Amino acid sequence: MSGDRDGEFATASRIRDAAIARFARDGFRVGLRAIAADAGVTAGLIVHHFGSKDALRRACDEQVLTVLREEKAKALTDGSGATLLAQMAGVERYAPMVQYLLRSLQAGGALATTLIEHLIADAEEYLAAGEVAGVVRPSRDRAARTRYLAYQATGSMVLWFTLHGAQATAEEFPALFRRYMDDLALPALELFTEGLLVDRSMLDEYLMYVPDPPDRDADNTAR
Amino acid sequence: MSGDRDGEFATASRIRDAAIARFARDGFRVGLRAIAADAGVTAGLIVHHFGSKDALRRACDEQVLTVLREEKAKALTDGSGATLLAQMAGVERYAPMVQYLLRSLQAGGALATTLIEHLIADAEEYLAAGEVAGVVRPSRDRAARTRYLAYQATGSMVLWFTLHGAQATAEEFPALFRRYMDDLALPALELFTEGLLVDRSMLDEYLMYVPDPPDRDADNTAR
């Protein structure tokens, strides 16, 4: 159904798409029999095709990541990683995948780590380009700022999803997500252009107290 | 053991404290038998004392919230809600409770909603006081900015916990949490004092496009 070499292999991808939708709506604790019922098959057949429930979830991860990469390549004209998710959530067809991604970030695991690394890399790219273009202020520690901004934007989104969007159906999710983004716009723009504090005393005190640029330890990857 | 009217009722609170530690380290999916083993009792006894696993978790929620309120009352001199958590995470005795809170925020539910509302209320208080004192810039929509800042700070913390701090033992958690806060300090202070963007064009464009202050709909509570 979804861009696969269909025909003979239609059943496997139908199971996988049903699993993505079920995982997105009900979380990863959902049983194989519920997924099987959605796909019109039996629990045993899922194991026959994928080997195990974990392997099925890995297949779902791969599919979502593949689609995300395709969409990212298509829409490389504007927007960072976070707004790409916002765009995709608006498209009804991709809404379950965005929900699936948010649930992965909520649960942790390999896909979540991969995703946040991609978002950080994207943000680094856009922020560096912004610095060169003269629209983004330089930072005393660009890598730390990029991680900070990516974690804040993504974490806020995941927390909102956990508290308000987790039990939304695929139909009502796009509107919810859109409203979340709308509520975000003004405070984010205010903070990004005007800051929050009136004077520089707190920053200067911190710079006095910790003057040297924080020399990273050996493991700056698993930070 | 922990501020309860001890003696005869020691067993119940010992079970509850063991449950908090287990829930914090292994998540809420952990079995009653594991908790019982930690407390040196049997699964049946937990049900005898608390009624059900859900009721046990509610008791844990209450206990953590009670301790949090006590600590907040003790340390009302400085720091907002988020830094209160940071302070508590530094105290070895409270580290499991901070982990428990982060896990609650990760999983959602009643305690998570209560907690984020308290954090927002605290932030509102501190930001309003900062405005009066002239150190915090006024916002075009103060409530929206407060929610935004609280969600960003809390969500970032929860996401970091999900990806890097979830499987930390109670001994290594304080140091991990401290390092997270240290990595945060410089980018946060930079953003709060200097902003991110060089010019005001993006904000002004947004204000032109959506000029009126967003008049909240009927349901601004469940936002």
Add this chain to the structure above:
DNA sequence: GAACTGATTGAACGAGTGTTTAATCTGGTG
């Protein structure tokens, strides 16, 4: 000392889970 109450245990129950297995069905190939 008898009776009662609550704490506590070990075992069992019933409902879930993921997985395995044997059997059946289906379609293509010699």
Add this chain to the structure above:
DNA sequence: CACCAGATTAAACACTCGTTCAATCAGTTC
């Protein structure tokens, strides 16, 4: 037609879970 490989199913298996139950054990009260 015979044969075979793969798809598919229903049932069973082994396991964990929360919960229940009957039976002890200890302490208090009459």
